[in-house]
Amino acid sequence: MREHTCCITGQQLAPEEDIKALKERLAEVIGQLLEQDVTNFLLGGSPGFELLAGAVLLEKRMRDPRITLTVILPHKDATKGWRHEDIVQHGRFLKQADEVFYTSYSKEKGCVQQRNRCLVNNSSVCLCYLNRKVGGVWYTVLLSIRKGLKIINLRLKDAVL
Helix, strand or coil: CHHHEEEEEECCCCCCCCHHHHHHHHHHHHHHHHHCCCCEEEECCCCCHHHHHHHHHHHHHHHCCCCEEEEEECCCCCCCCCCHHHHHHHHHHHHHCCEEEECCCCCCCCHHHHHHHHHHHCCCEEEEECCCCCHHHHHHHHHHHHCCCEEEECCCCCECC
């Protein structure tokens, strides 16, 4: 199953990002992955790139029932502190996911890193939006590199790290 699975992770979108163009690029890259029999997608479900990717996947799933979407969250209160509109979008997204998995019931030390390891350890491809080398997404991409995953960074126009 790992060879048919892609994890998706991303930082907040850059203010100058062309969302329409990014969504089109996401659709194109996901289409290419589907052609390579990568049909399972794991997401952290955070605002910005991850929810945008989730929306593209849900649209594509209407035409391609092979697509499965699993959301892996670090804990039950993952949306605490988010903007209201992000919480609403996240809730709709969770209802449409094939599976929602929590790596921890409550927020505790290391639960986000545990979620990130779960994303990487179950994937062969890491589709990311990385615009700075800090934080959880950077950690996830570094872990993906160490584990030998193919890296596709849409912020850098498909640069392979």
